[in-house]
Structures are given as structure tokens and as C-alpha cells.
Amino acid sequence: MNPQRPVYLDYNATTPVDPAVREAMRPYLEKEFGNPSSAHSYGIAAREAMQRARRQVGDLLGARPEEIVFTAGGSESDNLAIQGVAFAHRERGRHIITSAVEHPAVLRTCRHLAERHGFELTVLPVDRDGLVDPDDVVRAIRPDTVLVTVMHAQNEVGTLQPVAEVARVVRERGVMVHTDAAQSVGKVPVRVNELGVDLLTVAGHKLYAPKGIGALYVRSGVALQPLIHGAGHEGGLRAGTENVPYIVALGRACELAAAELTAFGERVGALRDDLFALLANGVPGLRRNGHSSRRLPNTLNVGLPGLVGEELLTRVPDVAASTGSACHAGTTEPSEVLLAMGQGRAEALGALRLSLGRYTTRAEVERAAELLVGAATELLAETRGQI
Numbered sequence: 001m002n003p004q005r006p007v008y009l010d011y012n013a014t015t016p017v018d019p020a021v022r023e024a025m026r027p028y029l030e031k032e033f034g035n036p037s038s039a040h041s042y043g044i045a046a047r048e049a050m051q052r053a054r055r056q057v058g059d060l061l062g063a064r065p066e067e068i069v070f071t072a073g074g075s076e077s078d079n080l081a082i083q084g085v086a087f088a089h090r091e092r093g094r095h096i097i098t099s100a101v102e103h104p105a106v107l108r109t110c111r112h113l114a115e116r117h118g119f120e121l122t123v124l125p126v127d128r129d130g131l132v133d134p135d136d137v138v139r140a141i142r143p144d145t146v147l148v149t150v151m152h153a154q155n156e157v158g159t160l161q162p163v164a165e166v167a168r169v170v171r172e173r174g175v176m177v178h179t180d181a182a183q184s185v186g187k188v189p190v191r192v193n194e195l196g197v198d199l200l201t202v203a204g205h206k207l208y209a210p211k212g213i214g215a216l217y218v219r220s221g222v223a224l225q226p227l228i229h230g231a232g233h234e235g236g237l238r239a240g241t242e243n244v245p246y247i248v249a250l251g252r253a254c255e256l257a258a259a260e261l262t263a264f265g266e267r268v269g270a271l272r273d274d275l276f277a278l279l280a281n282g283v284p285g286l287r288r289n290g291h292s293s294r295r296l297p298n299t300l301n302v303g304l305p306g307l308v309g310e311e312l313l314t315r316v317p318d319v320a321a322s323t324g325s326a327c328h329a330g331t332t333e334p335s336e337v338l339l340a341m342g343q344g345r346a347e348a349l350g351a352l353r354l355s356l357g358r359y360t361t362r363a364e365v366e367r368a369a370e371l372l373v374g375a376a377t378e379l380l381a382e383t384r385g386q387i
Helices: 019-028 041-061 074-088 104-117 134-140 163-172 244-282 309-315 336-340 345-349 362-386
Strands: 068-071 095-099 120-124 145-149 176-180 199-203 214-218 287-289 299-303 326-328 331-333 351-355
Touching (some): 019 244, 041 068, 041 199, 068 074, 074 104, 074 145, 074 176, 074 199, 074 214, 095 104, 134 163
Parallel strands (some): 095 145, 145 176, 176 199
Antiparallel strands (some): 287 299, 299 351, 326 331
């Protein structure tokens, strides 16, 4: 008999490839291998598959197919959006605004522009829930501001940022807006016109497509300087022969997400709340990190008083989850996101991120809670014994 696999509660890190997605891409790995730029039947079949995928991604986002640019993933999409705007509009200004809780693909790209290319960067604070204040964005805008980039959903705590409110006031001032929606697409409604953004990042492996495929929504009329130069693929914004099988996979994944969006949120949100209740019942003083209502339905970030999240997970190999902390030279460092949210070092080190997904079951939630509560109880007893 095969041993029971660990309960997977790390869907925010990556998702498995959905079987329907795998089947959709299979023909383009086998028989339909043509280059979509070729004029013969093989190329036409590949090109038509790409066009269909572009429509599927656009339909999920409420965008036109021609506004979808395929990339190699979320990080490339972020880089193309941020550097693409910065270099295309640097004659107008060299000031960029972002938040302190962005994904490294955003923060480090912005810092690279500041350190190596003479741009100025304003990094906005967040409150205890991880929220950016739109008024802070307004106050930070200058005549030379060319871009505001604020993520849609925070990947560690799940807080949903007020992107629509930010975009409304920013675009009124003639400044472009980008949002990294890698964690929110496929989990909550993400419609580009409702958000009012000019650019939006999608990462395939966060919504049951393979790693190595992503997309960038580029509102019609927005000028970007490409990062990769060559032939005129993807409307001249991303040179290189397109990865047709993975593009097909992303399109199918977006189609599946659109069909089950409401049901996914209701089912997974209920499981997340059950998981929190089970953990809170067994771990005294357990707290939830992030906003209580403005959050992803699948994400639960909790603080374990008196414990270190990394140590707890080491005790529970049958639960696959994460902490957001980083280990450098044998020393565990707390999550920069939680520190930006005002938590102290010890408080932030006690964090645990549990992210649920399409295949999470109630039995898995109950098993994970039992294992985590048991390990936390043991660790707390050991800690008290050392005092």
C-alpha cells in the first residue's frame, strides 16, 4: 500500500496542473507542433490554438484578445510592465510608486530601476492588515510620476488591495497603473475595467497551468518598451517563437477558472474558515494575519504565539505549507511583509501560511489541523519546560 502523501496546503506557492489542462496541451506537444509564424497548415493550426487561448485569457479578465501578451510567467510579466513603462516614458518622468508588501518581482524590479537607471522610487507603507491607503498614493504622486504598481492580492496574507480606488485617482492624474494579480486570478473576480488598471500580471502556475507560462494584460494604447528584442512576436512586445503548448494550457486553465469561480470561492472559503476554527480551538492565542474580510478565499495566515513557524513545520512533515520567512546562513529571518505590517520580529517569526486549492478536501483540513495542533502543543510544552 502506498504511504499517505502529505496534505498539500501551499497552493499559493504553486498549483498542480489540472488534468483537463494537461489534455488540452497534449496535441500541441505531439502532432500539432508547428511554428505559429509559419504559413502552412502546421503553423495555421498552432496560430489558431494561440488565438483561442488569447480569447480564453481575455474572457476571464474582461479584456480584448489583442490586449493579452503571453510571457514566460508572472515575474517576466511584472518586469515587462514596470520596465516597459519606465523606459518608454522616461522623457516624461522617472518616478515610480509601489507598496512595501509587493512580490519581489515588483519590488526588486523597481529598486533595479532606481539603483541602475536613475529612477526615483516611493515605497508606500501598509496598515496592520496589509492594506495600502489610497490617500497615501495620491499624496505620493508627483508631476514626474509615470507608474503606480500595487498588487491585487498579497501572496502571504491574502489581503486584497483597493486597486480600483487607487487606479481611479491615479489615472485621473494621467499616471499609469499596474497590478500584479498572480495570486488573485482564478480565485476571485478580476476584471480589468472594473479595476481600472492599464497593466495586469497573470501567472499560469497559480491557476493550474504549468510553470513557465504567464500573461500581461496591456490596455490598448499603452506604450511599452520590450525587454526581449527580435522578430515581432506578441505585437512586438515579446520576441521569440511562442510556447504554443503552454499557451494552450493557460487558456484552458483560464476557461476552467471562469466556469467555477463562484463555486470555488464558496467551497474553499468555507474550508479555510473551518481550518482556522480548528486551529484556534487547539492553539491558545492564535491570531489571523491580514484583513478579516478583504482577502482571498483560499489563504489563511496565522500567528502562533511563542512559537516559530519554521520549527513547527519541521515537526509536521505530513503538512506541506510555508511561513514566508527566509533562511539565510542558517538563521531564520522573519517575513518582510509581516514586518511591513507592523509586527515585531518574534511575532512575525510565528507566522504560518496555509493556502488551500481546488483539490483540498475536508478530510485533509481536519488531518492538517490535528497534526499542527499536536505539534504546537508539544513545542509549547517544551518551551515552558525550558523556562
